Amino acid sequence: MPERVYAGLSADERSTRRFEQFLDAGLAVFAERGWAASTVTDVCRAAGLSPRYFYELFGTREELFRAVTARIADDVRETVRRAVAAGAPGPQDRARAVLAALADWFVRDPRAVQVALVESLATPEFRRQRHELVASFSTLAARLMRPLRDEAGTHDGAGTRDGAGTRDEELATSATVLTGGLIELLMSRAGSPAPMTDEIDLDLDPLLDHLTALFTAAARM
Numbered sequence: 001m002p003e004r005v006y007a008g009l010s011a012d013e014r015s016t017r018r019f020e021q022f023l024d025a026g027l028a029v030f031a032e033r034g035w036a037a038s039t040v041t042d043v044c045r046a047a048g049l050s051p052r053y054f055y056e057l058f059g060t061r062e063e064l065f066r067a068v069t070a071r072i073a074d075d076v077r078e079t080v081r082r083a084v085a086a087g088a089p090g091p092q093d094r095a096r097a098v099l100a101a102l103a104d105w106f107v108r109d110p111r112a113v114q115v116a117l118v119e120s121l122a123t124p125e126f127r128r129q130r131h132e133l134v135a136s137f138s139t140l141a142a143r144l145m146r147p148l149r150d151e152a153g154t155h156d157g158a159g160t161r162d163g164a165g166t167r168d169e170e171l172a173t174s175a176t177v178l179t180g181g182l183i184e185l186l187m188s189r190a191g192s193p194a195p196m197t198d199e200i201d202l203d204l205d206p207l208l209d210h211l212t213a214l215f216t217a218a219a220r221m
Contacts, residue, residue, distance in 0.1 A: 015057070018047075018049055018053050018057060019057050021047045021048070021049060022043060022047050022049065022053075022054060022057060022058065022064060023064075023067060023068055023071055024047070025043045025044075025046035025047035026043055026064045026065065026067070026068040027068050027072075027111050027112070027115055028046055028111065029042045029043050029046050030065060030068065030114075030115045030119050031110075031111035031114040031115050031119070032111075034119060035065065035119045035122040035123075035126075036122065038061065039061070040054055040061055043061070043064065062123075062125070065115075065119075065120075065126065066125075066126075066129060068115060069115065069116050069120060069126075069129055069130075069133070070129075072112045072115065072116045072133075073116070073133050073136065075105070075112075076102065076105070076136075076137075077136075079101050079102060079105045080098055080101065080102065080140060082101065083097050083098045083100070083101035083102075084097075084098060090151070091147035091148045091150075091151045092148065092151075092212060092216060094144070094147070095144045095145070095147075095148060095212055095215055095216070096208055096209075096211075096212040098140075098144055099144075099208055099211050099212060099215075100204070100208050103204055103207070103208060104204070106186055107204065110186075110189065113186045113187060113189075116130070116133060117130065117134075117183055117186065117187050118187055120133075134179065134180075134183065137179045137182075137183070138172070138175050138176045138179045139175075141175035141176075141178055141179050141215070142171055142172050142175035144215060145171055145174065145175055145215055145218065145219035146171060146219070148215065148216050148219035148220065149167075149171065149219040149220055152219075152220045170221070171219065174218040174219070174221065175218075177218075178214060178215060178218060182211070
């Protein structure tokens, strides 16, 4: 039997559109009301969709929250991919370009910070997902820092395995510390009294210069 089409969309296309509507609504509701005060009814009202569709697609409020957070992680990875693909000429320019792309993405929509980094502390399961997200940020930071270290000649390719391992461990530690500091900065700005639809109040140019200098110095220690 041919698939029935409504408003020019197939059943799968309508389902995908409803899925995205619920993700958008979940981001808005969880950021504005917080996890504890949010309900499925709130999300459905924000999405303009029936609870029937919600339970067909997600089943539980927890599943929606995890999907919202997963989309944030995917968006971050895509933001980094595009910044790297732009092909900045040197390690410092490349690191600054990635930091700039990430800062711009988070600053433009502080709801992502509120949901992925603040509301995700609400339950043990969410905290595990948050830990994985933050760990991926730290891994990214280490990847940005490694070429900065190598450019300065501090990486000895002929060194012993133990020496190389120690240097990589030190780099990973520095990356984790810097990532934690950045996350705290974003959380403090996202948690300001300004409405969640406003941009985070950060003067990006001097901040990016400072962050690039910090990453470079930490990489070359």
